[in-house]
Amino acid sequence: MSALTARSVRDALRQQLANLKMPGSLEAIDCILGEVDGGHIGTAEAIGRLLDAQISLRNNRRLQAAMRSSRLPAVKTLRGFDFAFQPSIQREQIDSLHTLGFLERRENVVFLGPPGVGKTHLAISLAIAAAEHGRRVYYGTLVDLIDSLQQAKAAGRLNQRLAVLTHPSLLVVDEIGYLPVSHDGAVLFFQLMNRRYERASTVLTSNKGFEEWGNVLGDDVMAAALIDRVLHHCHLVNIRGNSYRIRHHRTTDQAEPPPARRSGKRN
Ligand SMILES: Nc1ncnc2c1ncn2[C@@H]1O[C@H](COP(=O)(O)OP(=O)(O)O)[C@@H](O)[C@H]1O
Ligand SMILES: [Mg+2]
Structure with a gap:
């Protein structure tokens, strides 16, 4: 694939993420592609990371909305429990x-x-x-x-x-x-x-x-x-x-x- 085609594929990918309203993935994509280019991660892991970035943004937004509407008095998580x-x-x-x-x-x-x-x-x-x-x-x-x-x-x-x-x-x-x-x-x-x-x-x-x-x-x-x-x-x-x-x-x-x-x- 020529460098030009590769770039336009990546531009299209960014466009698709924007179109699908996936700002978490959009923000993470350059970093993930950098890791792919460097040979640090494979295709499946790259896709997984791209989706994870969106899921974690979505969960964060849900949590923030819940903190406003649920009257939870503090953020306490399982990770913080000894x-x-x-x-x-x-x-x-x-x-x-x-x-x-x-x-x-x-x-x-x-x-x-x-x-x-x-x-x-x-x-x-x-x-x-x-x-x-x-x-x-x-x-x-x-x-x-x-x-x-x-x-x-x-x-x-x-x-x-x-x-x-x-x-x-x-x-x-x-x-x-x-x-x-x-x-x-x-x-x-x-x-x-x-x-x-x-x-x-x-x-x-x-x-x-x-x-x-x-x-x-x-x-x-x-x-x-x-x-x-x-x-x-x-x-x-x-x-x-x-x-x-x-x-x-x-x-x-x-x-x-x-x-x-x-x-x-x-x-
Ligand atoms: N095992 C634990 N690991 C980390 N933090 C804890 C643990 N147990 C209690 N805490 C913290 O101590 C404080 C008191 O705990 P809390 O859950 O309010 O007790 P209870 O409701 O049983 O009276 C809170 O700030 C809580 O986050
Ligand atoms: Mg209590």
């Missing part, structure tokens, strides 16, 4: 949840454990994985979600609000158990979970065991009915361990060297 710190967690279970089969099957996930063990981190990382796959996600603490339902009810828009919160493929209900919930609030939450039951996945986190949810919701019978629905199709992650938040305090108490000087930084 499994060595929390040996009670089975890494295979968490990895497998991140392949998102549970979303397709409309199953729930419950993270139980004391404060600081990573419940919110893992719930958010599941939500982010789902958002990157183009699924609609929404985050709220139990108290915030109930608050929004109560406000909607007072304004005569309860059904609309329930519909909005039933719509996402993944709803995170964080912090069940930290703050008390009124009986009216618990009834609204039960209604929400009832609507989502077998329709869409919910990820719940709690510092209280199920036996205490009756106290949290102020109604043993309703709590039992709620737990029954939640657990029907559910992955339970019971985390027993120390708080990541106060990990440095423990080492200081034990007069070990400060973390910065120890090998294996955790963040």
Whole structure:
């Protein structure tokens, strides 16, 4: 192929990527072709990289849009999770949840454990994985979600609000158990979970065991009915361990060297 033809083929390729609205691939193509010319990568790898560049741009955009609409409080990912710190967690279970089969099957996930063990981190990382796959996600603490339902009810828009919160493929209900919930609030939450039951996945986190949810919701019978629905199709992650938040305090108490000087930084 003459140099001129090769150049026009490459120009056409750029044109096609622009035409297909693939700016990620378009930006990466010169670098990838450079690697091909240098004999560093073969054709299949070049095509793979070209597509990867577009997929990662798309995932990034999805994540940014989700961060705006989902109320996720932070970006927490599986990559940023230190499994060595929390040996009670089975890494295979968490990895497998991140392949998102549970979303397709409309199953729930419950993270139980004391404060600081990573419940919110893992719930958010599941939500982010789902958002990157183009699924609609929404985050709220139990108290915030109930608050929004109560406000909607007072304004005569309860059904609309329930519909909005039933719509996402993944709803995170964080912090069940930290703050008390009124009986009216618990009834609204039960209604929400009832609507989502077998329709869409919910990820719940709690510092209280199920036996205490009756106290949290102020109604043993309703709590039992709620737990029954939640657990029907559910992955339970019971985390027993120390708080990541106060990990440095423990080492200081034990007069070990400060973390910065120890090998294996955790963040
Ligand atoms: N194993 C871990 N590896 C990395 N960061 C962690 C780990 N566990 C917790 N964290 C971090 O510690 C903080 C507290 O964790 P969080 O998930 O909010 O705890 P919980 O919700 O269980 O109270 C967060 O900033 C979180 O990202
Ligand atoms: Mg939390």
